[in-house]
Amino acid sequence: MIVKSIFPFIAISFFLLAVVLHNKSVFTRTRSGKESSSLSGEVRASLLTVGKVAGALGWLAFAVYCIFEVLYYLMQGEYYDTSLAVVFLAFSILMAGLLLNWKLLAREEGADELLFTITKIALICAVLYFPFSEVAHLGRLLIYLTTRITVAVLNLFNVGVYIVYPSSIYTTQSSFHEIYKPIEIILACTAIESMVLFTGLVFGVTAAIDRKVKAFFVSVPIIYLLNIARNVFVTAAYFGEWFGSPLQSFYIAHGIIARIFVMASLIVIAYAVFIILPESLDVIEDFFRMVLRKRRR
Numbered sequence: 001m002i003v004k005s006i007f008p009f010i011a012i013s014f015f016l017l018a019v020v021l022h023n024k025s026v027f028t029r030t031r032s033g034k035e036s037s038s039l040s041g042e043v044r045a046s047l048l049t050v051g052k053v054a055g056a057l058g059w060l061a062f063a064v065y066c067i068f069e070v071l072y073y074l075m076q077g078e079y080y081d082t083s084l085a086v087v088f089l090a091f092s093i094l095m096a097g098l099l100l101n102w103k104l105l106a107r108e109e110g111a112d113e114l115l116f117t118i119t120k121i122a123l124i125c126a127v128l129y130f131p132f133s134e135v136a137h138l139g140r141l142l143i144y145l146t147t148r149i150t151v152a153v154l155n156l157f158n159v160g161v162y163i164v165y166p167s168s169i170y171t172t173q174s175s176f177h178e179i180y181k182p183i184e185i186i187l188a189c190t191a192i193e194s195m196v197l198f199t200g201l202v203f204g205v206t207a208a209i210d211r212k213v214k215a216f217f218v219s220v221p222i223i224y225l226l227n228i229a230r231n232v233f234v235t236a237a238y239f240g241e242w243f244g245s246p247l248q249s250f251y252i253a254h255g256i257i258a259r260i261f262v263m264a265s266l267i268v269i270a271y272a273v274f275i276i277l278p279e280s281l282d283v284i285e286d287f288f289r290m291v292l293r294k295r296r297r
Contacts, residue, residue, distance in 0.1 A: 007065040008130035014058030015123035022051035022116055048102050055119040056099040062122075063092035094291070095119070108293070114286050121204030121283075128196040132187065139187050143167045147185040150231040159236050171239040180246045183235045191227035194266060195220045198273065205279040215277040219269050226265050230258045 066089035073082040098104060099115055132139045144166040151163045160172035169183040198219040202212050237253035238246050274281040 004065060004068040005134040007061050007068070008126060008134055011058045011061040011065065012123065012126045012130065014054045014061060015119055015126060018051045018055035018058060018116075018119050019123060020051075021054060022049065024050040048100075051116070052099045055115070056096040058119070058122070059092045059096040059099070062126075063089055063096070066092060095122075098290075104290075108290055110286065111290055114283065114290065117204060117206070117283055118287065121200040123200075124204050125196045125200035128199060129192060132190075132192055140166050142190050142192065143185055143187060146190045146228070146231070149228055150185065150235065153228060153232050154235060157232070157236070159232075159239065161235065161239065169235055173239070176239065176246075183238060185231065189227070189231055191223050194223050194227075198223065198269070201280045201283075202273065202277060205277065205283055207277055207279045211277050215273045215280070218272045218276065222269060223265075226262075230261060234258055 066085050069085040070082055070089060073079070073085055095115070095118065098111075099119075104111060132142050147163055147167050147169060151161050151169055154161045154169075161169050162172065163169060164182070167185040169185065170177060171182075199216065202215045202219065205212075234250065234253045237243060238250040241249050243249040243252040
């Protein structure tokens with residue numbers, strides 16, 4: 001849907017404005033109505049910057065995109081993906097509200113910089129992800145590259161397969177496909193979501209560049225290599241009927257074993273990143289601490 005695809009790029013535009021105009025005040029000059037007021041009009045104006053307004057609009061644009069995603073996954077009956085989209089929707093609305101909450105920004109020390117960092121992380125993730133998810137040619141290119149590498153590794157291990165452009169993997173046992181379909185590599189099979197998330201987290205925080213580079217190399221390339229191993233395992237299990245029939249083998253390999261493998265791998269990788277780059281963990285902890293304190297008041 002063209003309308004849905006526009007909103008991520010609207011969000012990217014606003015996020016970019018938020019980063020560039022982070023400290024530019026919305027009002028050039030204001031006067032306080034009451035001198036005794038705990039927060040004068042001048043303080044309020046200094047807290048409400050162009051960057052925060054742009055950031056809030058960016059999060060709201062992303063929230064609209066998430067609404068489209070929720071509706072799509074509900075229609076497809078994909079309730080796990082629906083729940084993830086709802087989480088992102090709630091987070092986007094929360095971020096928009098926090099950026100415009102000048103009382104919170106005045107009260108919470110470091111809240112301004114924290115929300116700016118999270119918005120910067122979102123910008124990096126969005127710039128790296130949405131061109132591939134919303135521009136068909138770019139997404140197809142990444143899928144084809146991943147499919148090509150998967151097929152090469154399978155053939156290296158004497159699993160006879162071949163590729164049909166851009167994303168279909170067939171076994172050389174021609175009788176197999178009289179009944180069963182080929183393996184289809186989709187965008188989620190490229191691990192792009194996890195890679196852009198770690199890239200954004202690593203390069204979005206304020207830290208020494210050498211530690212950022214080290215954290216990047218222990219996360220993103222390893223995620224992609226492990227994802228290729230996952231694709232190889234699932235495909236070999238499906239064509240080789242490792243766990244019963246091809247469909248049963250695919251379900252066990254893809255839906256159970258690979259899912260557990262991915263989750264465990266991401267936990268280990270995240271731990272390594274947090275050790276090398278503790279600033280990335282600080283962002284997560286500080287955000288939850290700020291939100292929980294806000295709820296108590």
